[in-house]
């Protein structure tokens with residue numbers, strides 16, 4: 001298998017014999033633009049299972065996704081897409097970078113979900129995008145921006161409902177999109193505790209925020225999320 005690209009937590013592979021693409025989840029975890037970096041046993045396996053489950057739930061609701069099938073514990077066969085270098089963030093509760101940019105109480109429930117777009121550029125700390133900047137840098141046309149917003153809000157409803165069933169509050173999350181050869185937008189990348197903020201109903205943090213804040217027991221909490229999701233009827 002040929003490595004087409006390697007990110008901080010995943011690798012994109014290409015099988016030249018079959019012409020298939022694969023996404024492989026690594027055990028690495030990073031924060032603050034990789035200034036903090038560790039390897040956590042089982043992380044790839046747990047995130048791969050969580051992400052596959054959640055993506056397939058999204059697909060059931062009629063939204064197109066890049067995942068095809070899980071081929072082993074850490075690898076998913078995916079469609080051939082050109083990724084849009086944009087992070088689409090949906091927030092239900094004020095937390096994280098939102099608090100640095102706006103004066104609002106930490107943990108306050110937002111009157112309605114808010115969608116934000118950020119350009120993926122670690123060196124520039126992922127600057128926030130406007131519609132004008134999307135057009136200027138030819139990242140996506142305005143129809144696509146609207147569509148990403150609409151998809152993101154639908155994904156929010158689906159994920160909120162699933163997590164609610166297992167007594168978890170979806171605070172916020174980040175998703176990414178790609179285009180297939182026909183130009184269709186598909187949900188890609190990952191949905192797991194690295195890319196979501198998830199609080200137990202008691203208020204305990206279950207996601208990567210534990211790592212950012214040095215709270216410890218990161219994998220124990222990821223495992224707890226997986227354990228609860230396995231009980232959701234598929």
Ligand code: TMP
Nearest residue numbers: 095096097098172173174194195196197
């Ligand atoms: P933020 O509050 O730091 O902007 O993060 C919003 C959401 O996006 C949160 O659920 C964490 C997720 N996220 C990523 O998945 N990758 C990133 O690089 C960052 C900065 C945030």
Ligand code: ASP
Nearest residue numbers: 008030031032033034212
């Ligand atoms: N994903 C980013 C990093 O690895 C930031 C974060 O999620 O906190 O540095």
